[in-house]
Amino acid sequence: MYAIPIxxxxxxxxxxxxxxxxxxxxxxxxxxxxxxxxATIVLTVAALFVYVLCYAGxxxxxxxxxxxLAVPLAGPLAxxxxxxxxxxxxxxxxxxxxxxxGRDPTAYGLVVAAWAVAVRPSGRGEAWVASQRDRRIPLxxxxxxxxxxxxxxxxxxxxxxxxxxxxxxxxxNHPSVRELAGEWLAVDAAERGAWSELADDASAARxxxxxxxxxxxxxxxxxxGAPNAxxxxxxxxxxxxxxxxxxxxxxxxxxxxxxxxxxxxxxxDDEAADDGVDAExxxxxxxxxxxxxxxxxxxxxxxxxxxxxxxxxxxxxRAWDAALTDGATHxxxxxxxxxxxxxxxxxxxxxxxxxxxxxxxxGRLADAEELGAPASHGPVGDSLGRRLRHGxxxxxxxxxxxWAARRHDAEIRSAIDEWREFIALRDAYTxxxxxxxxxxxxxxxxxxxxxGTAMAAWLWNARDEYALAHAIFRWLLDExxxxxxxxxxxxxxxxxxxxxxxxxx
Amino acid sequence: xSAFGSALDENPFYVLGLSPDAxxxxxxxxxxxxxxxxxxxxxGATTYATPLGPRTRTPExxxxxxxxxxxxxxxxxxxxxxxxxxxxxLESTPTAAPAExxxxxxxxxxxxxx
Numbered sequence: 074m075y076a077i078p079i080x081x082x083x084x085x086x087x088x089x090x091x092x093x094x095x096x097x098x099x100x101x102x103x104x105x106x107x108x109x110x111x112a113t114i115v116l117t118v119a120a121l122f123v124y125v126l127c128y129a130g131x132x133x134x135x136x137x138x139x140x141x142l143a144v145p146l147a148g149p150l151a152x153x154x155x156x157x158x159x160x161x162x163x164x165x166x167x168x169x170x171x172x173x174x175g176r177d178p179t180a181y182g183l184v185v186a187a188w189a190v191a192v193r194p195s196g197r198g199e200a201w202v203a204s205q206r207d208r209r210i211p212l213x214x215x216x217x218x219x220x221x222x223x224x225x226x227x228x229x230x231x232x233x234x235x236x237x238x239x240x241x242x243x244x245x246n247h248p249s250v251r252e253l254a255g256e257w258l259a260v261d262a263a264e265r266g267a268w269s270e271l272a273d274d275a276s277a278a279r280x281x282x283x284x285x286x287x288x289x290x291x292x293x294x295x296x297x298g299a300p301n302a303x304x305x306x307x308x309x310x311x312x313x314x315x316x317x318x319x320x321x322x323x324x325x326x327x328x329x330x331x332x333x334x335x336x337x338x339x340x341x342d343d344e345a346a347d348d349g350v351d352a353e354x355x356x357x358x359x360x361x362x363x364x365x366x367x368x369x370x371x372x373x374x375x376x377x378x379x380x381x382x383x384x385x386x387x388x389x390x391r392a393w394d395a396a397l398t399d400g401a402t403h404x405x406x407x408x409x410x411x412x413x414x415x416x417x418x419x420x421x422x423x424x425x426x427x428x429x430x431x432x433x434x435x436g437r438l439a440d441a442e443e444l445g446a447p448a449s450h451g452p453v454g455d456s457l458g459r460r461l462r463h464g465x466x467x468x469x470x471x472x473x474x475x476w477a478a479r480r481h482d483a484e485i486r487s488a489i490d491e492w493r494e495f496i497a498l499r500d501a502y503t504x505x506x507x508x509x510x511x512x513x514x515x516x517x518x519x520x521x522x523x524x525g526t527a528m529a530a531w532l533w534n535a536r537d538e539y540a541l542a543h544a545i546f547r548w549l550l551d552e553x554x555x556x557x558x559x560x561x562x563x564x565x566x567x568x569x570x571x572x573x574x575x576x577x578x
Numbered sequence: 579x580s581a582f583g584s585a586l587d588e589n590p591f592y593v594l595g596l597s598p599d600a601x602x603x604x605x606x607x608x609x610x611x612x613x614x615x616x617x618x619x620x621x622g623a624t625t626y627a628t629p630l631g632p633r634t635r636t637p638e639x640x641x642x643x644x645x646x647x648x649x650x651x652x653x654x655x656x657x658x659x660x661x662x663x664x665x666x667x668l669e670s671t672p673t674a675a676p677a678e679x680x681x682x683x684x685x686x687x688x689x690x691x692x
Contacts (some may be wrong), residue, residue, distance in 0.1 A: 153689065157689060158689060188690075191690065191691060191692075192689060192690065192691065192692060193692060194692055225690070225691065226692075256690075257690055260684060260685050260688045260690050261685060261690075263681055263684055264680075264681045264682065264683075264684040264685050265680070266680030266681065285688065316689075317687065317688050317689060320684070320687035320688055321688070324681070364662070366658075366662040367662045367663070367664070370629075370659070370662055370663045370664065371664055373582070374586075374629060374630070374663075374664065377582075378630075406654070406658065409654055409657060410650075410654055413650040413653055413654055414650050415650040415651050415653075415654050416650070416651060419650070419651050419654055422651070423651070423654055423655050423658060426655060427655070427658065429581075430581040430582050430585055431582060433580065433581060433582070434580050434581070434582035434583075437580065
């Protein structure tokens with residue numbers, strides 16, 4: 074019963090912050106006013122109750138009531154500032170359990186225990202947290218986030234990032250747990266300098282914001298020049314409320330908006346663009362006076378040794394296609410073939426050989442960077458497109474087939490392993506279809522749909538992993554809507570309508 | 579090494595240190611000279627310039643280069659690369675440095691990692 078006002082206050086606080094992050098000022102003030110009013114009422118009633126108990130001589134009961142009311146407020150502070158820095162995972166677990174009233178206090182306890190292990194990694198701590206996690210069936214957001222923090226404890230930040238973000242797919246939602254995941258992601262993004270990523274999370278209000286997250290989001294918004302970026306004074310206010318102020322002072326002082334872009338002087342590239350010529354202004358691939366073949370080789374070398382992006386790949390492929398279809402290149406080859414007394418067909422063979430060598434090298438580099446097939450039609454563009462599409466499609470199908478085969482294995486894997494497999498496949502699918510476009514997406518979807526649906530149904534029916542299965546159904550439905558598969562849309566809609574039993578408040 | 583890397587790194591003209599205009603006799607003479615120098619251990623003969631930076635020259639590479647240039651088709655392909663590539667250099671090609679964290683150690687300072 075006493076949980077209701079605490080949960081209400083927590084929710085109101087989050088609503089106010091989310092409205093602020095989404096730049097809805099009126100709602101922000103409204104939610105803040107409601108939260109303040111509710112807090113005043115709750116505290117007044119509590120104080121009155123304590124006063125009445127003292128007045129009646131029941132001071133021991135009054136002390137007990139004060140203790141019960143203080144734990145949800147003081148517990149998280151003690152966890153953050155005392156237990157987590159000392160790696161006291163067991164105490165953090167039990168205090169977390171005690172300080173989060175509601176239907177599922179264990180979820181918060183599990184995640185703060187994993188946080189303590191992340192700060193003071195130990196094999197014993199990891200095994201203990203993993204055993205607590207595996208006891209909880211079915212899988213939910215707390216289990217996934219705890220696993221993410223255990224991965225962070227091992228120094229595997231990439232896995233931790235991927236797993237923490239994957240919890241957004243799960244229908245089970247513990248706000249106190251997600252708040253911690255959001256804070257870990259915000260700190261991680263700030264360390265990497267991924268300010269755009271953080272500003273994007275903030276504007277979409279993907280995670281409930283803790284005071285530290287709220288401050289870092291303000292820094293990110295100012296750094297990227299977001300329209301709802303806080304003023305300097307507001308950033309100061311956020312900084313004052315956030316913990317670890319000594320460590321974040323520098324971030325506060327350096328969070329200056331980016332300079333406005335200076336007006337550009339028209340140059341040769343602009344004039345070339347006006348004439349309909351593709352100005353390949355990407356590093357060393359700048360438009361120059363060289364013949365097509367030297368330009369292509371220079372672009373290729375710049376791509377191999379410099380920054381590899383979709384743009385530099387496209388510029389390189391276009392340069393090669395232009396060079397290998399250029400009349401001057403053919404004429405030079407034909408003349409030299411005659412002078413060297415090369416065998417008949419040497420010119421075509423040489424062009425094919427160069428095209429194959431270049432496509433292989435660019436394909437290897439594009440695969441390593443997960444770059445998409447560039448839209449360039451020519452000997453290199455076509456060959457590279459085929460190679461990237463077919464290679465990725467084969468790899469995807471093999472991955473989904475292996476996943477589906479798990480149903481028939483005698484060994485039952487833990488739910489978190491099934492989730493990690495699904496997330497890995499989903500990431501591979503997303504990377505492949507982003508690179509390969511809608512054409513590859515339509516080719517890849519049927520196999521992903523068939524295996525994904527079978528796996529999700531098995532997880533739901535045989536393993537009681539409702540949230541996990543629902544996340545797969547949801548993802549498949551989203552993909553079906555993109556590719557326009559009416560049968561998959563119908564089945565996916567029916568599956569997603571199934572009521573999912575969760576432990577959320 | 580990839581085929582593209584070989585086309586430039588082990589291009590016979592770079593291995594022999596000659597221009598693509600070199601005649602057959604010049605190629606044979608240079609190959610003999612280089613083989614002699616390598617056998618005597620001359621330090622200047624052990625590296626050669628490519629557009630990707632300096633590479634190590636070995637007697638096997640020199641023999642393979644001169645054999646390739648005796649074949650008209652393989653010489654045509656080698657010329658195609660050597661004649662149109664950027665100038666060979668003995669300086670190493672700089673590669674893109676990995677992006678550094680802008681706030682190294684921030685996770686630790688904010689209480690999220692050891």
